[in-house]
Amino acid sequence: MKRILIVDDFEPGRLVLREKxxxxxxxxxxxxxxxxxxxxxxxxxFDLVITDNQMPVMTGLEMIRSLAKNSNDQQPxxxxxxxxxxxxLCSKAREAxxxxxxxxxxxxxxxxxxxxxxxxxx
Amino acid sequence: xxxxxxxxxxEEDISLLLQDRLMFLDFYVTxxxxxxxxxALLEVLAVDGILLDIQMPVMDGLTMLEQVRxxxxxxPVLVMSAELNKDKxxxxxxxxxxxxxxxxxxxxxxxKKCSLIFSASLEQGELNPS
Numbered sequence: 001m002k003r004i005l006i007v008d009d010f011e012p013g014r015l016v017l018r019e020k021x022x023x024x025x026x027x028x029x030x031x032x033x034x035x036x037x038x039x040x041x042x043x044x045x046f047d048l049v050i051t052d053n054q055m056p057v058m059t060g061l062e063m064i065r066s067l068a069k070n071s072n073d074q075q076p077x078x079x080x081x082x083x084x085x086x087x088x089l090c091s092k093a094r095e096a097x098x099x100x101x102x103x104x105x106x107x108x109x110x111x112x113x114x115x116x117x118x119x120x121x122x
Numbered sequence: 123x124x125x126x127x128x129x130x131x132x133e134e135d136i137s138l139l140l141q142d143r144l145m146f147l148d149f150y151v152t153x154x155x156x157x158x159x160x161x162a163l164l165e166v167l168a169v170d171g172i173l174l175d176i177q178m179p180v181m182d183g184l185t186m187l188e189q190v191r192x193x194x195x196x197x198p199v200l201v202m203s204a205e206l207n208k209d210k211x212x213x214x215x216x217x218x219x220x221x222x223x224x225x226x227x228x229x230x231x232x233x234k235k236c237s238l239i240f241s242a243s244l245e246q247g248e249l250n251p252s
Contacts (some may be wrong), residue, residue, distance in 0.1 A: 012162040018153060105168040108126045108150045 002119050005050035006030045007037045007060065017050060033091040036061025041067065044077045048118055064096045077118045081106055125170040125240050126150035128137035130160040130186065132178040140173065147233055157186030164194065171240035176210045184213055191218040198239045202227060
């Protein structure tokens with residue numbers, strides 16, 4: 001079963017994603033910031049990370065950069081959600097290896113398509 | 123193309139029934155238990171329409187409707203309530219609800235109203251105010 005790590009400090013945001021992903025048959029873990037996410041990613045394998053950007057302690061982008069710098073082996077694909085989708089942020093995210101960036105509020109259909117594309121490639 | 127709906131309803135039996143029905147009609151469905159939860163979800167999720175119960179604890183439908191109209195003027199809203207709350211339904215229409223449906227909800231009428239109200243917004247290009 002594919003495992004997804006959800007990273008968001010906003011609880012309703014985590015819950016709604018979790019519910020939708022579990023209904024699709026994925027297993028989910030939730031954490032509240034980038035630093036907790038790094039710990040989880042070191043401890044076990046995930047097939048996908050869906051992370052908010054703006055979070056206390058460590059932002060999504062900071063977490064992604066740290067992951068890219070420190071992990072020797074393959075890192076999981078990452079989807080970034082952001083309330084402020086500036087061109088600057090999007091290009092930084094791309095440089096750091098992010099698969100897709102979605103503005104918040106995001107569209108369920110678009111996110112769902114991206115997740116399927118990443119996790120169930122034909 | 124499937125549209126995405128937010129259903130705000132405190133009674134779980136009803137919300138699960140609505141979810142089944144609407145998913146069968148090919149809508150993406152997200153459930154909220156009251157107006158406050160509904161508003162929180164709207165910060166995360168862009169929806170094409172809201173199915174809103176009037177009588178709920180914590181934050182009722184009329185209050186949520188007011189907030190929705192303030193923040194997301196263009197999202198179509200279908201309110202639902204029992205006939206005995208006619209006054210509240212009228213207030214909801216005055217506050218910008220697009221239409222109403224009476225409880226107990228008739229499945230065929232629900233399907234018709236949802237496709238009319240929510241698909242119309244698609245044609246007008248009023249999706250996702252963000």
